Amino acid sequence: MLKPSVVKELKTIVGADNLSTSPEDLVVYSYDATQQEALPWAVARPGTAEEVSRILRLANEELFPVVPRGAGTGMSGGSVPVRGGVVLSFERMNKILEIDEENLIAVVEPGVVTGFLQQEVEARGLFYPPDPASHQFCTMGGNVAECAGGLRAVKYGVTKDYVLGLEVVLPTGEIIRTGARTAKSVAGYDLTKLIVGSEGTLGVATKIIVRLLPLPESVRTLSAFFGSAEEAAAAASRIMAGRILPRALEFIDRAALRAVEGYLKEDISGGAEAMLLVEVDGSAEATGRDIGAIEALVIKAGAARVIRAETGAERERIWKARRSISPALYAIKPKKMNEDIVVPRSRIAEILREIGAIAGRHGLLIVNFGHAGDGNIHTNIMHDEGEAAKVEEAVKEIFAAVLRLGGSISGEHGIGLSKAAYLPMEVGQAALDAMKRIKQALDPKGILNPGKIFLNAE
């Protein structure tokens, strides 16, 4: 609980209107997309980096946790205030500060919705490629904290590949600038890369400089339908080996198709067992050629049917379906454990087989969809209340299989609370200790987002 004097001081820093302690407000800021929840003691909505800095300095004096939060769309509990404290919510810091068309960069505040930035730069013939499925709601600050990936990572990479520099408030309150506005900079350690993906445990980004690309001239999209998940997975691996790099290559299994079709009340797949969604971009000539080559390849790989999206509306329809899978799955069961395992691209069919066997052994329905082009599959263990122990066993077995195949337990959602217990399985004790020492050096009092990544180890 916060002392009344601390609440008063917080109100002085952000303004009384920007500090909430009412139970209704606290509930709204208590959870993310994982269904994990914990009530904060207060919610502060800072308007500047200086305000963030003052809050963190106060936290170091008064010893309360501070938990930064974007739009709460996170998939690993990264913004859930598991130890209480003050949630820092960035809805007031939501401005695009600059779009520099000459130097191909944009500077944004952390509360900018990613889809809004995409739209604004596209109106100028520019392109911000990172494209999380939640782009209409998630914010740039959250994307930076988690190093969000998304639907176009297969060709364009993830958030860290676009962040050139940051303004960061350190856990102890100092405001620093990392990186540069230039295409290159090797001045000192790469603190930008350290902060991006540090899940809000090492610093709070208050300004983000991202690089932009020219908007591709043409985009072509196709859906391919298969008689089995394995066939679709094998076709995805063949596309990746086929010397044409699509900008999106998504896999959706039967259960995910049925769930999203029910959710949107639309027939997307004509009853198929699995689907690939493939998109290419480039010049009109190149995309025409590439989509034709991919169509021929998927047919050879066993696709029973292929549909090309010929209009913008058709593309929108199919992408809306893909982006809606996550919420649609709740129609199957009240609870899901959503993992984001990643394996070498050539081993997708293998991991799907292993997951199928694990599901069978535990009597669980496991739904798979995601970024096949990255080898990054969202493995959703659907379950009821009271099945947690069984789910945990299945998760451990899935992670063990992923690591055996040379993969990673998290491709894009982060460790947060959900995977903290499993991180040592992948990185080992020495690497974990090195991470803890970095955290300890930057945050000696363990103020910023405690309980995340290292769970009980700060």
Ligand code: MLT
């Ligand atoms: C997605 O690709 O749809 C997101 O990462 C969300 C999810 O895994 O459910």
Ligand code: ZN
């Ligand atoms: Zn994803």
